[in-house]
Amino acid sequence: MGFYLLGTKSFWAILTVVFLRYLVFAVLAFIVFYGVKKHAWQFWKIQNRFPLRKDYVREIVYSIVTSFIFAGVGFAVFLTPFSAYTQVYYKVGDYGWGYLVLSAILIIFLHDTYFYWMHRLIHHKSVYKYVHRVHHLSTNPSPWAAMAFHPLEAVLEAGIIVVVAFAFPVHPLAIGIFLLFMMIYNVYGHLGYELYPNGFSKGLVGRWINTSVNHNMHHQYFRGNYGLYFLFWDRWLGTLHPDYDDAFGETTSRKKP
Numbered sequence: 001m002g003f004y005l006l007g008t009k010s011f012w013a014i015l016t017v018v019f020l021r022y023l024v025f026a027v028l029a030f031i032v033f034y035g036v037k038k039h040a041w042q043f044w045k046i047q048n049r050f051p052l053r054k055d056y057v058r059e060i061v062y063s064i065v066t067s068f069i070f071a072g073v074g075f076a077v078f079l080t081p082f083s084a085y086t087q088v089y090y091k092v093g094d095y096g097w098g099y100l101v102l103s104a105i106l107i108i109f110l111h112d113t114y115f116y117w118m119h120r121l122i123h124h125k126s127v128y129k130y131v132h133r134v135h136h137l138s139t140n141p142s143p144w145a146a147m148a149f150h151p152l153e154a155v156l157e158a159g160i161i162v163v164v165a166f167a168f169p170v171h172p173l174a175i176g177i178f179l180l181f182m183m184i185y186n187v188y189g190h191l192g193y194e195l196y197p198n199g200f201s202k203g204l205v206g207r208w209i210n211t212s213v214n215h216n217m218h219h220q221y222f223r224g225n226y227g228l229y230f231l232f233w234d235r236w237l238g239t240l241h242p243d244y245d246d247a248f249g250e251t252t253s254r255k256k257p
């Protein structure tokens, strides 16, 4: 009974953190880009029109469901007897701060590869409509779309945490840093506005970095641009949308009317 109570309490604690993380960044982005600056910055919006209220509601409802699934997977990995089989450690001194920071960066690269291949898989016509269609109902995504997944996709998305927990020694703080970065990048990817400067997509570094224009094109055209943080896989495997550089240049060179 004691473990059960402790367990349910921890589950609600994880759920609160997961959902608040989404809420804080999506609300901030929404207030600025879809509220205060909506009209002043509309010329700069990747797709000129704004989504409908029902789109925001759908994105938020699915994101709430996703929060429950993410919290459930987190709870199972870290707080059940199952955690004894993972490589999670709690004393920073065991591997040092340098390792902790490096491991957080490694997770970001690992997640990019995990996401690219998982994303290609769920675009396969045999599973697309059961798993990934919900996310693509947003053809003009807003910050609220950052966690708008079908529950089946949410399970696959959470899979990266399972992979990481078993792959190498990892401190919860490294996972926390990674999850924070992931949330910020996902809100940016669905923001509807580009924040990187003109010329970035053709730059030495920029050509390998995913942008909001890039992911917005994925939502508009459904095919191509499967990456998350980087464009390595899309460029290497020729899945980058052929008009990407032009679209990026067009969006970032508009002048205020």
Ligand SMILES: [Zn+2]
Pocket: 119, 123, 132, 136, 218
């Ligand atoms: Zn997709």
Ligand SMILES: [Zn+2]
Pocket: 135, 141, 145, 190, 215, 219
């Ligand atoms: Zn998306």
